[in-house]
Amino acid sequence: MTRLLALAGVLAAVAAVPFSGRDYYATLMLPFFAYSVALLGLNLLFGTTGLLSFGHALFVAVGGYTAAFLASALQIRSLEAMLLAAVTVAAIVALPVGWLCVRYVKIYFGMLTLAFGMLFYSFLYKFYALTGGDEGIPIGRPSLLGRGFGELDKTTYLIGPYYYYSLALAVVATLVMWRIVRSPLGLSLRAIRENADKAEYVGVRVRRYRFYAFVLAAVFGAAGGVLLVVPTGLAAPPLAYWTHSGNLVFMLLLGGFGHFFGPALGAFVFIFLQDQVMSVTEYWRFVFGAVLAAVVIFLPHGLMGVLTRRADA
Amino acid sequence: MTQVSNLLLGGVFHAAALFLVAAGLQLVFGVQKILNLACGSFYALGAYAGISAVKAALAAGVPAPLFLVVLIGAGLALGVLGPPIERLLRTIYDRDEAFQLLLTFALVLMLEDVIRFVWGAAPYQLGGVYLVYGQVRLGAVSIPVYNFVVIGAGLAVAAGMGFVLARTRFGRIVRATAENRGMAEALGVDMARVSSRVFTLGLVLGTVGGALVIPAGAAVNEMGIELIVEAFAVVVIGGLGSMRGALVGAVIVGVLKAVAIAVYPEAEMLAIYVIVIGVLLFRPAGLFARAAA
Numbered sequence: 001m002t003r004l005l006a007l008a009g010v011l012a013a014v015a016a017v018p019f020s021g022r023d024y025y026a027t028l029m030l031p032f033f034a035y036s037v038a039l040l041g042l043n044l045l046f047g048t049t050g051l052l053s054f055g056h057a058l059f060v061a062v063g064g065y066t067a068a069f070l071a072s073a074l075q076i077r078s079l080e081a082m083l084l085a086a087v088t089v090a091a092i093v094a095l096p097v098g099w100l101c102v103r104y105v106k107i108y109f110g111m112l113t114l115a116f117g118m119l120f121y122s123f124l125y126k127f128y129a130l131t132g133g134d135e136g137i138p139i140g141r142p143s144l145l146g147r148g149f150g151e152l153d154k155t156t157y158l159i160g161p162y163y164y165y166s167l168a169l170a171v172v173a174t175l176v177m178w179r180i181v182r183s184p185l186g187l188s189l190r191a192i193r194e195n196a197d198k199a200e201y202v203g204v205r206v207r208r209y210r211f212y213a214f215v216l217a218a219v220f221g222a223a224g225g226v227l228l229v230v231p232t233g234l235a236a237p238p239l240a241y242w243t244h245s246g247n248l249v250f251m252l253l254l255g256g257f258g259h260f261f262g263p264a265l266g267a268f269v270f271i272f273l274q275d276q277v278m279s280v281t282e283y284w285r286f287v288f289g290a291v292l293a294a295v296v297i298f299l300p301h302g303l304m305g306v307l308t309r310r311a312d313a
Numbered sequence: 314m315t316q317v318s319n320l321l322l323g324g325v326f327h328a329a330a331l332f333l334v335a336a337g338l339q340l341v342f343g344v345q346k347i348l349n350l351a352c353g354s355f356y357a358l359g360a361y362a363g364i365s366a367v368k369a370a371l372a373a374g375v376p377a378p379l380f381l382v383v384l385i386g387a388g389l390a391l392g393v394l395g396p397p398i399e400r401l402l403r404t405i406y407d408r409d410e411a412f413q414l415l416l417t418f419a420l421v422l423m424l425e426d427v428i429r430f431v432w433g434a435a436p437y438q439l440g441g442v443y444l445v446y447g448q449v450r451l452g453a454v455s456i457p458v459y460n461f462v463v464i465g466a467g468l469a470v471a472a473g474m475g476f477v478l479a480r481t482r483f484g485r486i487v488r489a490t491a492e493n494r495g496m497a498e499a500l501g502v503d504m505a506r507v508s509s510r511v512f513t514l515g516l517v518l519g520t521v522g523g524a525l526v527i528p529a530g531a532a533v534n535e536m537g538i539e540l541i542v543e544a545f546a547v548v549v550i551g552g553l554g555s556m557r558g559a560l561v562g563a564v565i566v567g568v569l570k571a572v573a574i575a576v577y578p579e580a581e582m583l584a585i586y587v588i589v590i591g592v593l594l595f596r597p598a599g600l601f602a603r604a605a606a
Contacts, residue, residue: 052411100594107348107410108597111549115589118542122582243538246350246418253415283430289423296416297404 018159026159030231032271033166038224039263040177041217047257049213050193055113056248058120059218061240062090063225068137068235079142083226090222098214102207114242121240136236139229166227189213250292256302319454320571326460328567329467333522335547335559337515343491343554344511350417352519353541354424359523360532361432363387364439380442388521395513436531443528463525471560546589552599
């Protein structure tokens with residue numbers, strides 16, 4: 001009950017951010033929503049199933065590029081259509097990629113996902129006619145639920161309708177994932193993480209369930225990717241670069257992958273810390289590397305681990 | 314014909330540096346069981362330090378033909394970074410691979426900014442020494458002798474590593490540790506010392522590799538995170554933990570890249586990943602992997 005109240009409190013606070021009058025912080029929340037959605041997928045793969053992907057950015061990029069392609073090449077403005085197309089394309093891409101990747105576990109899985117991510121990156125970079133090469137594809141302002149909001153200026157649009165649209169989508173995605181993790185599928189995935197041989201022995205079809213997890217992760221990644229490119233107005237190759245995947249895993253670990261809300265917390269802290277550090281020094285990567293090292297060594301359960309330990313004590 | 318040999322030589326030149334980095338990666342993976350994402354950053358560090366060292370040496374009046382010695386010296390000197398970094402990694406040897414991978418990712422982030430801080434963001438170049446050793450005419454094209462020097466150095470390191478691993482006491486200990494860490498420790502191997510030395514050796518292979526190729530090009534901030542992907546391709550093709558695999562993998566990747574750039578530039582990296590995925594499909598453990606690697 002207290003958890004539910006805490007959750008409602010957080011949600012209310014997040015919904016109130018645009019009214020704080022600090023537009024800048026409200027725009028920072030947009031990538032937070034996007035990454036929260038994308039990380040739900042990554043956490044299903046790593047936290048729940050035990051497969052560490054170093055190529056999740058592939059699906060974020062697939063989502064972002066699909067949306068941008070729809071907007072630029074096909075003149076489709078509806079964000080719902082973009083989301084639908086993005087998750088469909090991501091699922092289609094994830095079928096062969098996942099089929100190949102889930103034959104491996106541990107470090108091989110990580111390396112193979114990284115290879116696929118970079119494969120897509122070089123595709124984006126080199127096939128100029130389709131992807132815009134290093135310039136990427138611009139994406140204009142999409143319409144939300146059929147409304148264009150042409151009368152609003154860009155910031156008002158982003159921290160107004162788009163803000164609540166993103167928030168609502170993040171909440172829906174979270175509820176869906178909550179349901180998945182608590183379904184028989186989620187239970188099987190956890191069994192696989194704990195002991196794949198034993199899971200197989202009691203009748204869980206390990207490879208098939210890992211494959212389901214992979215495709216679901218891709219779908220969430222792509223939805224996050226769509227949300228990510230709209231505020232920046234551009235889908236560009238760095239979305240698919242392996243360091244972007246590394247940052248996604250960083251957020252996951254920072255928040256704590258063992259906890260359902262860990263990834264969202266990680267994304268939040270990552271984005272706001274990055275903003276603060278970048279305003280102080282241009283060498284934010286060094287600071288972040290040090291933070292990551294400290295988290296890896298001293299806080300293996302992430303920030304959520306610290307919070308819940310306090311709560312339980 | 315000359316064009317083909319020119320192409321192959323360019324590929325092998327790149328392969329020599331790639332081999333050095335991949336060999337370092339393999340060595341560390343073999344003993345510490347850590348896939349070191351930062352090996353590309355060591356390569357970049359070696360490149361930048363090599364340029365600075367040669368510039369300083371030339372300014373101090375060292376004759377130009379000695380620049381090769383200065384480059385290798387700079388790479389070796391960076392070995393002092395080995396023990397402290399290994400000490401940091403030692404805190405997580407018994408943890409899940411995910412944490413190990415992430416800690417080396419933290420090193421990647423930090424070293425990238427260290428380089429940016431010390432040498433700046435603009436490309437850094439070592440002009441004027443590349444052709445000091447002259448050129449060889451091969452039909453219609455001329456190839457800098459330095460390219461052969463680097464290829465020779467790569468082969469020499471390969472042979473030296475092979476000798477050290479197969480014939481010396483240190484090599485036997487390294488192989489024993491890679492085979493069974495607990496047993497080696499039980500037999501009296503000082504694991505802390507072996508780990509520290511192996512990691513330093515792996516780091517130095519990377520820094521020397523970076524230092525050696527740099528007269529032919531310019532050092533840029535992203536060179537480390539770009540190379541790591543190629544080094545990964547090499548070890549996947551060759552098989553994790555195998556030195557012979559690193560050598561063969563480096564030649565495959567180096568030559569393939571050179572050919573792809575000449576024939577169909579769009580496919581440069583694509584071709585490499587296609588090979589990687591093909592190998593993973595048909596020889597999942599790589600071409601030269603030992604069983605259960």
